Amino acid sequence: MKRGEHMYVIVGLGNPGKKYEGTRHNIGFEVIDYLSVKLDIPVNKIKHKALMGEGRIGTEKIILVKPQTYMNLSGESVLPILDYYNVPMENLIVVYDDIDTDTGKIRIRKKGSAGTHNGMRNIIFLSKDDNFPRVRIGIGRPSNGKDLADFVIGRFSKEEAKNMIPVIKNSGDAIETMITDGVDLAMNRFNG
Numbered sequence: 540m541k542r543g544e545h546m547y548v549i550v551g552l553g554n555p556g557k558k559y560e561g562t563r564h565n566i567g568f569e570v571i572d573y574l575s576v577k578l579d580i581p582v583n584k585i586k587h588k589a590l591m592g593e594g595r596i597g598t599e600k601i602i603l604v605k606p607q608t609y610m611n612l613s614g615e616s617v618l619p620i621l622d623y624y625n626v627p628m629e630n631l632i633v634v635y636d637d638i639d640t641d642t643g644k645i646r647i648r649k650k651g652s653a654g655t656h657n658g659m660r661n662i663i664f665l666s667k668d669d670n671f672p673r674v675r676i677g678i679g680r681p682s683n684g685k686d687l688a689d690f691v692i693g694r695f696s697k698e699e700a701k702n703m704i705p706v707i708k709n710s711g712d713a714i715e716t717m718i719t720d721g722v723d724l725a726m727n728r729f730n731g
Contacts, residue, residue, distance in 0.1 A: 545630050546600035547718055549574065550617055552635040552658040554692070555607040561700070563678040564610060564691040566707065567635040567658075570676070571603050573711040578603075587623065588616040596718045606658075613658040614665035621666075631671040632714055635659060636691065640677030642699065643706045647674050647713060647726045672722050674710050 551567030559565050575582045580594035582603050590605040602624065606616035621631060635656055640646050650670045653659035663669045681690035695703060713729040 545626050546602060546624060547596075547630045547632060548602045548604060548617070548620055548624065548626050549714055550604040550606065550613075550631065550633045552610060552613055552633065552656075553605060554610050555605075559692060561694050562692045563636055563695060565636075566676050566678060566703070567633075568605050569703075569707050570634045570674070570710045570714070571605050573707050574603055574714065577711060587619045589620065591620070596715050599718050601718065610658040611661055614661040614663075617662050618665050628666060628668045628671045632673065632717060633659065633662065633671065634674040634676065634710055634714065636678045637675035638678060638680050638687070638691065640675050642677050642679035643702055644677040644731065645674060645706065645710055645713060645729050646677070647717070647722065647730055648672065649722050649726075672717060674713055674717075676706060676710055 551571035553559065553565035553568035571582060575592060578594055578596065580592040580603055582590050582592035582605060584591045588606060588608045590607060592603045594601060602620065604620060606613045608616045635658055637646065637654065637656065639654055649672050652669060653663050681687055709729060713725050716725040716728060
């Protein structure tokens with residue numbers, strides 16, 4: 540990533556509306572909320588089917604994004620934003636929940652497939668490109684044959700929710716590190 544060339548677009552994936560607040564599938568939104576408060580960037584403009592806010596991390600211009608399209612259509616919001624601001628794919632950072640990562644673990648990757656995640660699948664399908672960094676947050680897997688769809692749109696238990704607070708914070712800090720110090724350093728520091 541060449542520094543100082545373009546802005547960065549940081550997208551947290553989730554579903555809009557009260558019904559989905561605090562669900563496992565909305566952990567990406569919560570990371571954006573954390574960054575919004577920490578960096579004092581209100582995420583309240585509605586544009587490109589998303590809630591957005593513009594600001595800076597260090598000297599780099601950033602846009603915080605919460606697509607409002609529902610998860611499976613996330614790319615319909617993300618791609619127009621990249622086009623409009625002329626941001627290259629490698630300056631997109633997507634943060635989202637991952638059932639294939641242990642609960643509370645963070646996995647930063649430079650690129651790769653969407654795995655099982657419908658929001659990521661849609662972004663990669665529409666952009667025909669998976670060459671962008673992402674932060675995956677482990678939400679665990681359903682036990683005893685519980686339905687996966689019910690699981691991801693279920694809420695964390697009180698205990699789990701408490702344990703996710705530092706994970707949300709670490710994910711936000713990891714994104715800041717990716718922008719200020721590069722993805723490799725962030726991977727070394729936060730993966731695990």
